[in-house]
Amino acid sequence: MLKLYFFIGLICSVKSDTDETCPSFTRLSFHSAVVGTGLNVKLMLYTRKNLTCAQVINSTVFGNLNVTKKTTFVVHGFRPTGSPPVWMEDLVQSLLSVEDMNVIVVDWNRGATTVIYNHASSKTRKVAVVLKNFIDQMLVEGASLDNIYMIGVSLGAHISGFVGKMYNGQLGRITALGYKEPLGNIDFYPNGGLDQPGCPKTILGGMQYFKCDHQRSVYLYLSSLRENCTITAYPCDSYRDYRNGKCVDCGMPQKESCPLLGYYADNWKAYLKQKDPPMTKAFFDTADEKPFCIYHYFVDIITWNKNIRRGSITIKLTDRAGNTTESKINHEPATFQKYHQVSLLARFNQDLEKVAAISLVFSTGSTIGPKYKLRILRVKLRSLSHPERPPLCRYDLVLMENTETVFRPILCPKLQM
Template sequence: MLRLCIVFICLLYGVKTDPGQSCPAFTALGFGNALIGTELQVKLLLYTRQNPTCAEELQSTTSQYLNVTKRTTFIIHGYRLTGSAPVWISDLVHLLLSVEDMNIILVDWNHGATTLIYNYASRKCKRVAEILKKLIDEMLIEGASLDSVHMIGVSLGAHISGFVGQMFGGALGRITGLDPAGPLYRGAPPSERLDPTDAQFVDVIHSDTDGLGYREALGHIDFYPNGGTDQPGCPLTIFSGLQYFKCDHQRSVFLFLSSLTQSCNITAYPCDSYRNYRNGKCTSCEAFWPMPCPTVGYYAHEWKSYLTQQSHPVTSMFFDTADKEPFCIYHYFVDIITWNKATRRGTFSIVLADETGRKAESKVNPEAATFQQYNQITLLIGFDQDLENIERISLTFSTGSVIGPKFKLRILQMKFQSLTNPERPHLCRYDLVLMENTPRTFRPIPC
């Protein structure tokens, strides 16, 4: 019965090709194709600013639109359980063309990637890489430069990118791995997966390290949103269907897309663990001086010269996100000194408000902290909005206890300092008594 339910859900995700389509398009298959398996066929679809919505299918470098003197970005998808087209393709093509006049080659290997047996798709990755190498070789003859080649690989596509890079001795300009596939690749030697030596610059976003993704660092710089595991807004139970399996894995793609809109720049911080980052121990970017902290996504290449010249660069970068686009979180350091003689352990829920009534709620809180008399605790707390002028702050303290007496927490001093905008004035409050689970609102004053 469970198997029948899974088959029914998967059929719902199947997409059929429109026979009246005049433009070459991504090969959309259905669950029936996955059942019988598919032999490898690679279709190369070219988009440029001259044909942004209607692809040209490439058989060679002979093309109406391909200009080898410009940057060429390859987009390579991964395993396709149901054969449907990735939902993010058109947005990624559109946004890349909006930021730069380039060639975009969508590598459609849906015939080959669509199968119920993941191993079968994985075995075809090196053959896809060989086809891409042949095209790039032709482009080089026509005057292209390896420096101007950027490969964006999703899941298995990240390792395909790595194989292409190996074939060119690591001379490709850039490889971006979006949650590189973990199954069958964990523990594999560098020659059998994506590796920092595969390109002049390799940046990676890991968003599902405890599932379909790869946990260890694979690039010159590796970004771990929300620690790289459970992503905000993604289903927590299998009853959500395929989204339970796909959401965390795909979040890397949507974070990359968000970076192209530049509605906000997501900053990441070097740290040895996500726990230490969440506890406010890794918020310095002195290692990148005179550059600021790196930003996630398309513009990460601006840190290339630093990351590729250091003998032991700091590569693991951590950051928090919101549950929906544009995913930005705005962080504050909150320093607290308490008076209580008895030790209190708990968490804070905080709401900021400006003069217009706009509110910012704390979305990312550290683990429960231990408050001791006259001992300063520093918390790193993330908010879903960026308020420039804070007029009111509302605090709620909780020990997490459902039954039992309510505790009081007396704060001698509380200081708010924006990590996102450190130039803003620090805000303070002195001698404040909180009753557990009861909001207390006050006006902060300059420290």
């Protein structure tokens, strides 16, 4: 869903220092979407000098644009109702809060507003040509392609790709939000890249049913710009392998760091070391509401049942203040064999720094028939999100099926593997 590729109008008129007119994003009606609109591209510049009042710029009027700094183009997509993107202002302000740069909003709402998707998509190459002409002038004034960054949403991602192709892949960076197939040097797949938690599952959810999953990519990117949420992704061949804990080596001590979702994705060492890095898929899970962060733990269980047991584990953590967070590891049954360690990937919505109590529930999923016991020789909890934290252990437990067992963990012996 999220892709990362390393791969005109009104001019702001100033009457006086206290009487300034600020241009705004084009706002159209549903009527305009029905009758259709002709293409018009408006470039609106924001910098730390004009955080809230945009300057309309073009190839001859640069305003506050400083070509020696990074320039980030934000390109929206299909607008079936004509309204401005609700996330645009937040994204602009968040980008400027993390880096002193030029942010240019590419307003092509007159062209994107239509109820017929193909009509909007047919205009994307024309928008790309407008941007190419503008960037060419930036280069004349001393800008560098390495300092050009494009963030495209939906059809805006297509536009960004077209611009990148016009420069033979020499743009500094492209982030495309809203496509399933792998296209970039690194492609991020939240929750497998399909249905997103917290989004309506049926048409009864109204308009959110149609746009929530698609729009989630933007809000996940936004979360990467906030200090309280760092979303880690795990390079993997498939979502299933990730969920089964087969692709989290990058989160282990003494290993190379994992890629981060969003703005800081290009800090990942694995592909920065290479001139032409290979394509990589990265998977991760999210919570169902902002800021969407998930905290990963491994739950290592060694059992001593004589017979094989298959089932799922629910684990709940509680800190000293009584805060709790729970993870149901039930995407597929785990197989517990005598003296064999099973490592389960648990995902929690909260990060509890000091765990005071742990509870476990074992279930085979059966509602009738006998209840089984899971005899645990050792259970160990280790944080992937914070590998520096010491792992917690407990020994000699017996879990009755569908019955919560609560215990206080102890620090694992340092020599224990």
